[in-house]
Amino acid sequence: MTQRVSNGVGGLAHEQPDHVHLNGNGNSNSVANGTNGGVLTVRRKMDRKKSSPMMPAFMVSAPGKVIVFGEHAVVHGKAAIAAAISLRSYLLVTTLSKSKRTVTLRFPDIDFNHTWNIDDLPWSTFSHPSKKKYYYDLVTTVDPELVAAIQPFLADVSPHKDSHERKVHQNSAGSFLYMFLSLGSQSFPGCQYTLRSTIPIGAGLGSSATIAVCLSAALLLQLRTLSGPHPDQPPDEARLQIERINRWAFVYEMFIHGNPSGVDNTVSTQGKAVMFQRKDYGMPPSVRPLWDFPELPLLLVNTKTAKSTQHEVAKVARLKNTHPKLVGSILDAIDKVTESSHELIEEQDFDTENEECLRRVGELMTINHGLLVSLGVSHPRLERVRELVDHEGIGWTKLTGAGGGGCSITLLRPDVPRKKLDRLEEQLEEEGYQKFETTLGGDGVGVLWPAVIRNGMDEDEEGGMEIDLENFLKAEGNEGVEKLVGVHGGGGEREGWKFWRVES
Numbered sequence: 001m002t003q004r005v006s007n008g009v010g011g012l013a014h015e016q017p018d019h020v021h022l023n024g025n026g027n028s029n030s031v032a033n034g035t036n037g038g039v040l041t042v043r044r045k046m047d048r049k050k051s052s053p054m055m056p057a058f059m060v061s062a063p064g065k066v067i068v069f070g071e072h073a074v075v076h077g078k079a080a081i082a083a084a085i086s087l088r089s090y091l092l093v094t095t096l097s098k099s100k101r102t103v104t105l106r107f108p109d110i111d112f113n114h115t116w117n118i119d120d121l122p123w124s125t126f127s128h129p130s131k132k133k134y135y136y137d138l139v140t141t142v143d144p145e146l147v148a149a150i151q152p153f154l155a156d157v158s159p160h161k162d163s164h165e166r167k168v169h170q171n172s173a174g175s176f177l178y179m180f181l182s183l184g185s186q187s188f189p190g191c192q193y194t195l196r197s198t199i200p201i202g203a204g205l206g207s208s209a210t211i212a213v214c215l216s217a218a219l220l221l222q223l224r225t226l227s228g229p230h231p232d233q234p235p236d237e238a239r240l241q242i243e244r245i246n247r248w249a250f251v252y253e254m255f256i257h258g259n260p261s262g263v264d265n266t267v268s269t270q271g272k273a274v275m276f277q278r279k280d281y282g283m284p285p286s287v288r289p290l291w292d293f294p295e296l297p298l299l300l301v302n303t304k305t306a307k308s309t310q311h312e313v314a315k316v317a318r319l320k321n322t323h324p325k326l327v328g329s330i331l332d333a334i335d336k337v338t339e340s341s342h343e344l345i346e347e348q349d350f351d352t353e354n355e356e357c358l359r360r361v362g363e364l365m366t367i368n369h370g371l372l373v374s375l376g377v378s379h380p381r382l383e384r385v386r387e388l389v390d391h392e393g394i395g396w397t398k399l400t401g402a403g404g405g406g407c408s409i410t411l412l413r414p415d416v417p418r419k420k421l422d423r424l425e426e427q428l429e430e431e432g433y434q435k436f437e438t439t440l441g442g443d444g445v446g447v448l449w450p451a452v453i454r455n456g457m458d459e460d461e462e463g464g465m466e467i468d469l470e471n472f473l474k475a476e477g478n479e480g481v482e483k484l485v486g487v488h489g490g491g492g493e494r495e496g497w498k499f500w501r502v503e504s
């Protein structure tokens with residue numbers, strides 16, 4: 001009974017100010033877990049008396065990432081270093097009027113749109129005492145019986161799409177429903193989740209993790225289990241909330257990918273850069289923030305060759321099964337590369353403008369790439385980037401993310417003549433590559449509550465510009481999305497967006 005309240009049932013649609021403190025001590029567990037029965041009783045009575053005004057539309061945003069060292073090895077318990085990038089996903093959450101009992105998932109970037117009747121969903125299966133999970137639980141496996149209970153609700157997803165696209169849509173729908181049914185309850189209000197992203201899909205930049213993080217944060221906010229972000233929030237409280245968002249984002253990733261390490265959702269939630277390791281899948285990973293991660297001069301190139309993370313991860317697992325000792329040594333070697341690079345960038349006198357420092361990081365990148373090639377996860381298009389960069393002597397290149405296509409990163413030597421860079425860029429363009437400008441180490445998950453943007457323009461006088469479904473869907477391309485709702489909005493931080501600050 002108490003847990004019903006703690007999970008937001010019935011209490012959802014109350015006024016939600018800029019930030020909500022579930023209790024005053026920064027540890028929402030005691031109230032929300034139902035250990036403080038007195039407080040809950042009072043709350044429930046109040047819930048019944050009050051009318052429930054609708055929650056305002058709000059937005060959540062999360063960044064993509066690059067893995068600088070350690071992809072694939074991280075799936076096998078080794079360390080990886082990853083950093084957030086400035087490309088982001090944006091999720092608009094709109095609550096429907098009380099009489100509308102539907103939930104809609106709308107992903108225009110992949111032409112996906114589906115609506116379910118909330119009351120038809122298999123709530124009883126998910127809330128059975130043997131299955132029920134709570135927002136504070138650590139879920140490390142996807143339950144096959146719960147997955148089976150969702151299947152009938154995927155049957156009429158995108159029936160007119162070709163089988164590949166349909167599978168992608170069903171996968172998105174399935175992971176959303178799994179999280180929605182695990183966290184929510186039948187009295188969840190009708191709502192729409194609309195997502196747009198500036199991250200290329202399936203390019204190794206963690207696009208799926210950003211969706212996982214946005215949806216996880218949105219649901220936890222709707223359930224009033226997060227009391228932030230807000231500027232005077234103690235770092236410990238912010239850390240706890242970030243941890244909860246991350247745990248549920250991982251569940252979404254498990255559904256999409258099968259066996260993710262969790263590094264993508266972790267860096268997307270927390271932002272900046274992290275050293276990540278998950279030795280035991282039954283336990284939370286070790287996450288060491290790298291607050292002073294250097295601003296490395298990186299060139300990010302998209303091969304525009306689609307890949308499947310699941311496929312590449314499975315390929316390495318197969319190779320490891322066939323040659324356990326050999327592949328084990330390759331994974332150990334990658335671990336050593338990550339460790340060495342960590343030691344290097346943490347050195348007091350590490351300087352991104354110093355040629356020797358860059359050369360040492362660059363050599364480690366080259367070694368890391370070679371080891372990934374030996375695991376079979378490169379691609380001729382990735383090797384071509386390396387060939388072009390090496391030919392001009394411009395820097396050091398490695399694949400980033402799952403490989404098999406996707407993106408590469410090149411650490412640029414200092415003082416590369418502009419002419420050489422231009423020549424490389426022309427050649428890449430001619431061969432159908434896409435170059436990205438991005439900065440490393442940005443903010444993690446952020447919230448715009450309510451969905452109102454202030455642009456320093458006249459309309460701010462009247463309370464800013466409201467972001468609604470229509471203007472969000474109409475925004476043209478990545479630039480339009482960034483201009484309309486971007487956390488940077490064309491330069492500097494934009495007023496309104498708030499981030500959990502976990503530094504210190």
Ligand SMILES: Nc1ncnc2c1ncn2[C@@H]1O[C@H](COP(=O)(O)OP(=O)(O)OP(=O)(O)O)[C@@H](O)[C@H]1O
Pocket residue numbers: 107108109110168171172195196197200201202203204205206207208209211264307308309310401402403406
């Ligand atoms: N903009 C988007 N809108 C909706 N779904 C998306 C979007 N971007 C990614 N996805 C989902 O994520 C999947 C791609 O995930 P995948 O892990 O293969 O790529 P990635 O996350 O970009 O790469 P990596 O895991 O190597 O970093 C898509 O099939 C789709 O389900």
Ligand SMILES: C[C@@](O)(CCO)CC(=O)[O-]
Pocket residue numbers: 067070071072073074075204206259260261262263264309313401402403
């Ligand atoms: C290939 C991989 O190591 C990184 C994908 O971005 C997979 C994972 O860590 O889940």
